[in-house]
Amino acid sequence: MKILVCISNVPDTTTKVKFVDDNKRLDITGIQWVINPWDELSLTRALELKDDPSTGIQSVTVAHVGLSASEPTIRKALAIGADDAIRVNADPVDAYYVAVQLAKVIKAEKYDIVLCGIESSDHNGSTVGGMISELLEYPSVSAVSGLKVENGQAVINREIDGGKEVIMVPVPFVVIVQKGIAKEPRIAAMRGIMLARTKPVKVIEPVPVEPLTEVTGFELPQPRAACQFIDAEDPKQLIELLQNEIKVI
Amino acid sequence: MSVLVYTENWDGKFKKLSHELVSYASKVAEMLNTTSIALSIGKVDPEELKKMGSYGADKIINADGEGLGILDNQAYAKTIADIAVKEGATVIVLSNNNTGKALAPRLSVRLIAGIGSGVSKLPLSINPFMVYKRAYSGNAYAHLTIKTNVRILTLAQNSFGIIEKNKGAAIENITVQVDHSLMKTQVKDVQRQTGKILLTDADVVVSGGRGMKSPDNWEPLVELAGLLNAATACSRPVSDEGWRGHEEHTGQTGKIIAPNLYIAVGISGATQHLAGVSSSKYIVAINTDKDAPIFEAAQYGIVGDAQKILPKLVEAVKTSKGL
Numbered sequence A: 001m002k003i004l005v006c007i008s009n010v011p012d013t014t015t016k017v018k019f020v021d022d023n024k025r026l027d028i029t030g031i032q033w034v035i036n037p038w039d040e041l042s043l044t045r046a047l048e049l050k051d052d053p054s055t056g057i058q059s060v061t062v063a064h065v066g067l068s069a070s071e072p073t074i075r076k077a078l079a080i081g082a083d084d085a086i087r088v089n090a091d092p093v094d095a096y097y098v099a100v101q102l103a104k105v106i107k108a109e110k111y112d113i114v115l116c117g118i119e120s121s122d123h124n125g126s127t128v129g130g131m132i133s134e135l136l137e138y139p140s141v142s143a144v145s146g147l148k149v150e151n152g153q154a155v156i157n158r159e160i161d162g163g164k165e166v167i168m169v170p171v172p173f174v175v176i177v178q179k180g181i182a183k184e185p186r187i188a189a190m191r192g193i194m195l196a197r198t199k200p201v202k203v204i205e206p207v208p209v210e211p212l213t214e215v216t217g218f219e220l221p222q223p224r225a226a227c228q229f230i231d232a233e234d235p236k237q238l239i240e241l242l243q244n245e246i247k248v249i
Numbered sequence B: 001m002s003v004l005v006y007t008e009n010w011d012g013k014f015k016k017l018s019h020e021l022v023s024y025a026s027k028v029a030e031m032l033n034t035t036s037i038a039l040s041i042g043k044v045d046p047e048e049l050k051k052m053g054s055y056g057a058d059k060i061i062n063a064d065g066e067g068l069g070i071l072d073n074q075a076y077a078k079t080i081a082d083i084a085v086k087e088g089a090t091v092i093v094l095s096n097n098n099t100g101k102a103l104a105p106r107l108s109v110r111l112i113a114g115i116g117s118g119v120s121k122l123p124l125s126i127n128p129f130m131v132y133k134r135a136y137s138g139n140a141y142a143h144l145t146i147k148t149n150v151r152i153l154t155l156a157q158n159s160f161g162i163i164e165k166n167k168g169a170a171i172e173n174i175t176v177q178v179d180h181s182l183m184k185t186q187v188k189d190v191q192r193q194t195g196k197i198l199l200t201d202a203d204v205v206v207s208g209g210r211g212m213k214s215p216d217n218w219e220p221l222v223e224l225a226g227l228l229n230a231a232t233a234c235s236r237p238v239s240d241e242g243w244r245g246h247e248e249h250t251g252q253t254g255k256i257i258a259p260n261l262y263i264a265v266g267i268s269g270a271t272q273h274l275a276g277v278s279s280s281k282y283i284v285a286i287n288t289d290k291d292a293p294i295f296e297a298a299q300y301g302i303v304g305d306a307q308k309i310l311p312k313l314v315e316a317v318k319t320s321k322g323l
Helices: A037-051 A068-080 A095-109 A128-136 A190-196 A236-245 B016-032 B046-052 B073-086 B098-111 B219-227 B236-240 B271-277 B306-320
Strands: A002-006 A009-011 A033-035 A059-066 A084-089 A113-117 A140-150 A153-160 A163-169 A173-177 A201-204 A213-219 B002-006 B035-041 B059-064 B089-095 B114-119 B129-135 B140-146 B151-155 B170-175 B186-192 B204-208 B231-234 B261-265 B282-287 B300-303
Touching: A002 A037, A002 A095, A002 A128, A009 A068, A033 A037, A033 A068, A037 A059, A037 A068, A037 A113, A037 A140, A037 A173, A059 A068, A059 A095, A068 A084, A068 A190, A068 A201, A084 A095, A095 A128, A095 B098, A113 A128, A128 A140, A128 A173, A128 B073, A128 B098, A140 A163, A140 B073, A140 B098, A153 B186, A213 B114, A213 B129, A236 B282, A236 B300, A236 B306, B002 B016, B002 B073, B016 B035, B016 B046, B016 B089, B016 B151, B035 B046, B035 B073, B046 B059, B046 B170, B059 B073, B073 B089, B073 B098, B089 B098, B098 B114, B098 B151, B114 B140, B204 B219, B219 B231, B219 B306, B231 B236, B282 B306
Parallel strands: A002 A059, A002 A113, A059 A084, A084 A201, A113 A173, A140 A173, B002 B035, B002 B089, B035 B059, B059 B170, B089 B151, B114 B151, B204 B231, B204 B261, B261 B282, B282 B300
Antiparallel strands: A009 A033, A140 A153, A153 A163, A163 B186, A213 B140, B114 B129, B129 B140
């Protein structure tokens, strides 16, 4: 079986987000670009499954929609252990645009299991994975916190309010994953980094498709008022405040 | 034309967030000069359906059929899409919870409808259709224009509020037949905690971080939570260490919550943690370090030792309740 992991290239979480061009785009000066954290966990799980010979997983491919500036992130995915990568050479203008490109790649190469992170830390859309599934008419399971392959069958844990469900679904399918899918992201070892240079990155041109949405600008959150401190010797003032003034308890 | 709002049910019952969704949808319908329809799938208590009518819906539809008792993304997306087309829905509203996140993108492709996910306000404008949504994990907001004729919005939890308005909505029960080829997922087992207040539902959350020093120190925190009818949560290092269960981890890669009150005890306020709680209406922090970043996010704070302060807070709540 072949696994495909969709990855997006995002600013590192600790980036101090700023905008330029009249607040129309992100200021990218000095930004450290990383694999979207959920995608990194997806990739880790995919590699764990491949490492286990009983699963029958033969390869893990990463796919990405982005311009050549994303290549270091793709190489990092290869360094962590992906076998090969596909980059659709296009600006990821909106989720639908990205999903159409990735769906075409998946259909052409016939992957059995597709993993997508539940959202990207920049757009927080939670859309690409589900869109890919519908474009391909594949079943999808979302909020996935566990994925195993036993006796050639996928066994999936889906988080529900206050618990979880154990789900089985035939290949090909898409899982949209969240925390729990892997304990920690796998780190690229020296050998992995060296091997990454020789692993294939196929670059393909996008298919023309109209995006359905457009971001026209950004806003920073209103600066918060300074924290009001309550005397540590008299914490009951806090309770009085929360009960009588704010009325949240 | 209409605004269709999908209201998930839990064992036949709705939650506060369902009523918030209907309130939101009915306001969007007012903006568009049209009607709002609340749609649920699967078996729902007739009393619950009737109660939906108190939040501004003009019509209430319940769709049920074989295989629709449990969420299957493909089957539910088809059901909602078909009804959206039949009712001429130009806006479809869902929650930005896991179910909404699973269904909205499938609907988007079925209906070629752009999505605004995690919106927290009514649309900023109708022509062009522009919404305000969370971006960069809460570090910014984006103005998003949805260019398609049909638009899908997923509403951030606890962001809008409940508006009571009874329009005497009629209830329509329909039977839906979805092709088996669209029901490929099989639920083999369900495990659910009982008794505890769910973190994602709670109005008040009391959360502990590494500053609690040891799992043995949690008792006063749990007691405070109990007195406040609150859920308990924790930061990532605490769940990684096994001091608290993973289901309590709130943060960027854990649960993202938006309670009315989030009390952070012994939590420094790392970016990744704040990404999970920044939508809380009020944040209160207790930390020994007056420069801890959590105090930049909190409206109220106490600089001090959690182990000394928690018991005093417990006493104060008990006194106020006459216990």
